[in-house]
Amino acid sequence: MSEERTRSAVLFDFGGVLTSSVVAAFEELSAELGGERRLLLRLLSKDEESSALLVAHEEGRIGEREFEDGFAERLRAHGVPAVGEGLVGRMQAQLRPDLDMIALVAKVRADGHRVGLLSNSLGDNCYAGFDLPAMFDAVTVSGEIGVRKPSRRAYAIACERLGARPEDTVMVDDLEQNITAAHRIGIAGVVHRDAATTAAALARLLAPSAGQ
Incomplete structure (x- = not known):
């Protein structure tokens, strides 16, 4: 039918x-942080710890700052010198x-x-x-x-x-x-x-x- x-x-x-575009915004921040353009998207979709942080935050189980600090740690683990505080704001700045x-x-x-x-x-x-x-x-x-x-x-x-x-x-x-x-x-x-x-x-x- x-x-x-x-x-x-x-x-x-x-x-x-x-x-x-959220994709474009995240690519811009990846480049701004000194990583390759798809890094943020790849971590949030493929990296187990980053994905778990995102899910927990989107479901309201952890707050903005806990997500920021955890995700900044994952970025640092992949060679990007990220700081947690203000990270979400930077993720959204291009929107x-x-x-x-x-x-x-x-x-x-x-x-x-x-x-x-x-x-x-x-x-x-x-x-x-x-x-x-x-x-x-x-x-x-x-x-x-x-x-x-x-x-x-x-x-x-x-x-x-x-x-x-x-x-x-x-x-x-x-x-x-x-x-x-x-x-x-x-x-x-x-x-x-x-x-x-x-x-x-x-x-x-x-x-x-x-x-x-």
Whole structure:
């Protein structure tokens, strides 16, 4: 059965969807610290200790400073003279709001569809400058619920808060593995690359609004 024009709600990721690329930001910091450009990304995804720190932080089991100090130690173990304090801020310094995506969220909502945020949190102030309660019908942040994407439970909680069934929902995320996980509970997915292609994909998936 086709998924086209059957969905009525959208969950949006934050970093890399409502902001500029997280990958590019982490590459810039890697270079700034004197390592090779993919070092931060490689450690956070492949290094067991770094990955464990990230998961613990995103699930709210350790705070920003504990994550910073632990990750700085892993960077030093790989030859990069990193200091923990302020490291998360430096990781986020290159991120900028994507105004086209913020406008798209508003348009989808204005068209009568429910919109929610589902985000893996990083740091104490990663959402600074965004009025999330004003932008979304529901906000779900991993550090507050104790579970992160790609856990099925994270998607289920986000749908419940949004008041939408998974089979009526679309997830927009810049990481393909998070879309694959969303599919497992019946959520349709859009792998975000830019606002124009995401808008086109949502137009194919969302049910017509009143008046269309």
